[in-house]
Amino acid sequence: xxxxxxxxxxxxMYRKTASIGAALALAxxxxxxxxxxxxxxxxxxxxxxxxxxSVWQAxxxxxxxxxxxxxxxxGLAFFTLYRPLVAGFLVGLILGDPAQGTLIGAAIxxxxxxxxxxxxxxxxxxxxxxxxxxxIALASGLDPTKAVTIAFGLGLLGTIIFYGRMAADSVFxxxxxxxxxxxxxxxxxxxxxxxxxxxxxxxxxxxxFLLALNGPSAVxxxxxxxxxxxxxxxxxxxxxxxxxxxALNMRFIFRGSAIPYFFIGYIxxxxxHGSISLVVVAALGLAxxxxxxxxxxxxxxxxxxxxxxxxxAQAASAQAGSSPAAKTPVAGPGLAIRLTRGDLVKSxxxxxxxxxxxxxxxxxxxxxxxxxxxxxxxxxxxxxDDIRAxxxxxxxxxxxEPNFGNVVHGTVIAMEEQRANGAAIDxxxxxxxKSGLMGxxxxxxxxxxxxxxxxxxxxxxxxxAGGKASGTVVPTLTGATGNPLGPIIYxxxxxxxxxxxxxTAWMQGYSRGRMFITEILKSGAIDRVLIGAGVMGNxxxxxxxxxxxxxxxxxxxxxxxxxMNLQAAVLDPLFPGALALGLVVMTWWLLRxxxxxxxxxxxxxxxxxxxxxxxxGPASTTSSDPAxxxxxxxxxxxxxxxxxxxxxxxxxxx
Amino acid sequence: xxxxxxxxDDRLIHGQVVAGWLRALGAKRIVIVDDATAxxxxxxxxxxxxxxxxxPVEVLGxxxxxxxxxxxxxxxxxxxxxxxxxxxxxxxRQAGVPIEVVDLGGMGAGPGKRRLHKTISVGPDDxxxxxxxxxxxxRVEIQIVADDRPIPFRSLDSNQ
Numbered sequence: 001x002x003x004x005x006x007x008x009x010x011x012x013m014y015r016k017t018a019s020i021g022a023a024l025a026l027a028x029x030x031x032x033x034x035x036x037x038x039x040x041x042x043x044x045x046x047x048x049x050x051x052x053x054s055v056w057q058a059x060x061x062x063x064x065x066x067x068x069x070x071x072x073x074x075g076l077a078f079f080t081l082y083r084p085l086v087a088g089f090l091v092g093l094i095l096g097d098p099a100q101g102t103l104i105g106a107a108i109x110x111x112x113x114x115x116x117x118x119x120x121x122x123x124x125x126x127x128x129x130x131x132x133x134x135x136i137a138l139a140s141g142l143d144p145t146k147a148v149t150i151a152f153g154l155g156l157l158g159t160i161i162f163y164g165r166m167a168a169d170s171v172f173x174x175x176x177x178x179x180x181x182x183x184x185x186x187x188x189x190x191x192x193x194x195x196x197x198x199x200x201x202x203x204x205x206x207x208x209f210l211l212a213l214n215g216p217s218a219v220x221x222x223x224x225x226x227x228x229x230x231x232x233x234x235x236x237x238x239x240x241x242x243x244x245x246x247a248l249n250m251r252f253i254f255r256g257s258a259i260p261y262f263f264i265g266y267i268x269x270x271x272x273h274g275s276i277s278l279v280v281v282a283a284l285g286l287a288x289x290x291x292x293x294x295x296x297x298x299x300x301x302x303x304x305x306x307x308x309x310x311x312x313a314q315a316a317s318a319q320a321g322s323s324p325a326a327k328t329p330v331a332g333p334g335l336a337i338r339l340t341r342g343d344l345v346k347s348x349x350x351x352x353x354x355x356x357x358x359x360x361x362x363x364x365x366x367x368x369x370x371x372x373x374x375x376x377x378x379x380x381x382x383x384x385d386d387i388r389a390x391x392x393x394x395x396x397x398x399x400x401e402p403n404f405g406n407v408v409h410g411t412v413i414a415m416e417e418q419r420a421n422g423a424a425i426d427x428x429x430x431x432x433x434k435s436g437l438m439g440x441x442x443x444x445x446x447x448x449x450x451x452x453x454x455x456x457x458x459x460x461x462x463x464x465a466g467g468k469a470s471g472t473v474v475p476t477l478t479g480a481t482g483n484p485l486g487p488i489i490y491x492x493x494x495x496x497x498x499x500x501x502x503x504t505a506w507m508q509g510y511s512r513g514r515m516f517i518t519e520i521l522k523s524g525a526i527d528r529v530l531i532g533a534g535v536m537g538n539x540x541x542x543x544x545x546x547x548x549x550x551x552x553x554x555x556x557x558x559x560x561x562x563x564m565n566l567q568a569a570v571l572d573p574l575f576p577g578a579l580a581l582g583l584v585v586m587t588w589w590l591l592r593x594x595x596x597x598x599x600x601x602x603x604x605x606x607x608x609x610x611x612x613x614x615x616x617g618p619a620s621t622t623s624s625d626p627a628x629x630x631x632x633x634x635x636x637x638x639x640x641x642x643x644x645x646x647x648x649x650x651x652x653x654x
Numbered sequence: 655x656x657x658x659x660x661x662x663d664d665r666l667i668h669g670q671v672v673a674g675w676l677r678a679l680g681a682k683r684i685v686i687v688d689d690a691t692a693x694x695x696x697x698x699x700x701x702x703x704x705x706x707x708x709x710p711v712e713v714l715g716x717x718x719x720x721x722x723x724x725x726x727x728x729x730x731x732x733x734x735x736x737x738x739x740x741x742x743x744x745x746x747r748q749a750g751v752p753i754e755v756v757d758l759g760g761m762g763a764g765p766g767k768r769r770l771h772k773t774i775s776v777g778p779d780d781x782x783x784x785x786x787x788x789x790x791x792x793r794v795e796i797q798i799v800a801d802d803r804p805i806p807f808r809s810l811d812s813n814q
Contacts, residue, residue, distance in 0.1 A: 116673055118674065119760060119798065121802075170769070252677065361772055363763055364762070396764065398762075432697075435664070435762075436691065437700065439668035440703075443669055443704045445669070447673055447706065451673045521700065527707050596801055596803075598801070
């Protein structure tokens, strides 16, 4: 049989799958954005108004949540639509108030600043928190601080969706095995994509649709039934829980000589009463990062140790050069069967899109790897046996960071090309490169993308979003109106950086293989990026902490015969935001002492509600009388922001 | 004993280890014990360079690794020990390395393996080694990332 088993018919089907997918994605995105814009044009009301979510709006929100978990957006959904900042903006568009949606999304996102998902492990579903949390808050007219607390609960619930999917997708990996056995290239691609996405769509659409439709009224009813002080407690928690997200992020960058920059950022923000833009803080951070790299640098260990380490590495690489097993597979000229640039780009695009389309417990990105290899296999192998062997070779367990980790794919593709041209490269050689490199490259990749680039850009986006639409920032969320430029700038920056890293790693991995890996690791370029980003990240994070973490003492003191608020009259003149800063640093310290973030969350929530109890006044009912509300608010331990306001009427004053 | 973590993970150093465990535990050194990896100069170099700055990585074969672990077990330095398979940990124990708890952190699926928990799949060999470890007095716990609650291997191993 001269015809390839994956012949014209199948390859047609394969191309069709890809184009249908792309069209579907575009349609869904338009479906999410267009009606929303139309609604938004009717004029958002600055004061949040309660309204019901229509069936169509709920469906759009559910599609949005599906897209956030889907591969359709060039694999960037995890960095963009999945983040509450972006989700909040889009939900705002759908419900007709993009500015308020952005503000709520930004607030919800802060506790997830230290969010990392590595190796099939999801600590919380930030996506569900963002999409449903914003919907509930916006539709029931909650202020962003209450939304934070409710959304965090949703985030914990959402992990069920992720883990359900990880289990189901393991089954589809076996369906892909069956197609590989038949040397069916398009079949393997199909199994990586279609069953998993169908399952994910149903499994994510239904719960989110129902939550979006019914959640707002349920939450509203629950809040109405609660005494005022507990609701105040939720608002206090909304100012305290962000400390956990910021501290989780600090675990990555609040280290060594970069530590002072956090305080610089914080003080800059509080000293200017929040009138300085986050963009300015970031620009200052960039300048300081340059100075730091030039003059301070090196959180290095004992120099002798480092030198010994370097010498050992040198010796190892010298040996590696002479050892045939470690020879760098460089695709040179003169090969009989050559891959084209188009094959490489197609393969890279398939990976970028569909690496996580069928992410599962058993193989993690295994089927995604095989899917990405389909253009390569088609070009290089013609006999059914070779194709079958190649498909099976690449369907095994695989997991790396899907951007920087692309050096592994590039290297493997070069090896496949050599093998197809008769080089003595066996399955073992290819497997050992894959399994040996996927871990370390993921270690570097995750450090770069998930724990450095994403949170810093997010912090910047959140900072911009948390301000007024006019661009000026406010000291706390009270008075902020939300600035959609925050999510838009974030999405643009993160997309460019992530795609650039992924493409470069892929192509360099192919053309220079192991040489590229050792060169880039030895050059110290990654360290410089991490140190510089750490400086800038600390500045931005400090500034963000000043805006989003709020602790305000409620008790009053008598100074010179006049009753004055302890916070406003005594603490703030000395060091504004000192308590909030203390809380953030304490949270960071507790996390370092291996206290679980979930335990901290529970404790902070309980303490917030306790601190809202009116110890110094009569415990009130659910009375909506402003005088009673003021009474409850001022007689607790902590203020819910500055929300107590002025005394409502002379008669109500104590 | 100073081992902050003794972990079985067939990807050795990766995101969960670097961004998760290393930071959470404040470990200052990583020791990898694996014969095949120690023989591969290129991988040794990559692993050495893949850890964050200031955290030295030693990639050692079984014999050298056991000696090094014995030495480090009594030093105050916070160390993470990584191995690809349970059998390596059994060998370390047999060489007298004191290991109170071993963390089963990641073992990919493959032919002849069945899924034990989330991303952890075990073959008959692995199971035998893990059970042996428990008999030798080393607790086997599954804890993929530092923020997870550890799950005792015994509660998942139905054949015991």
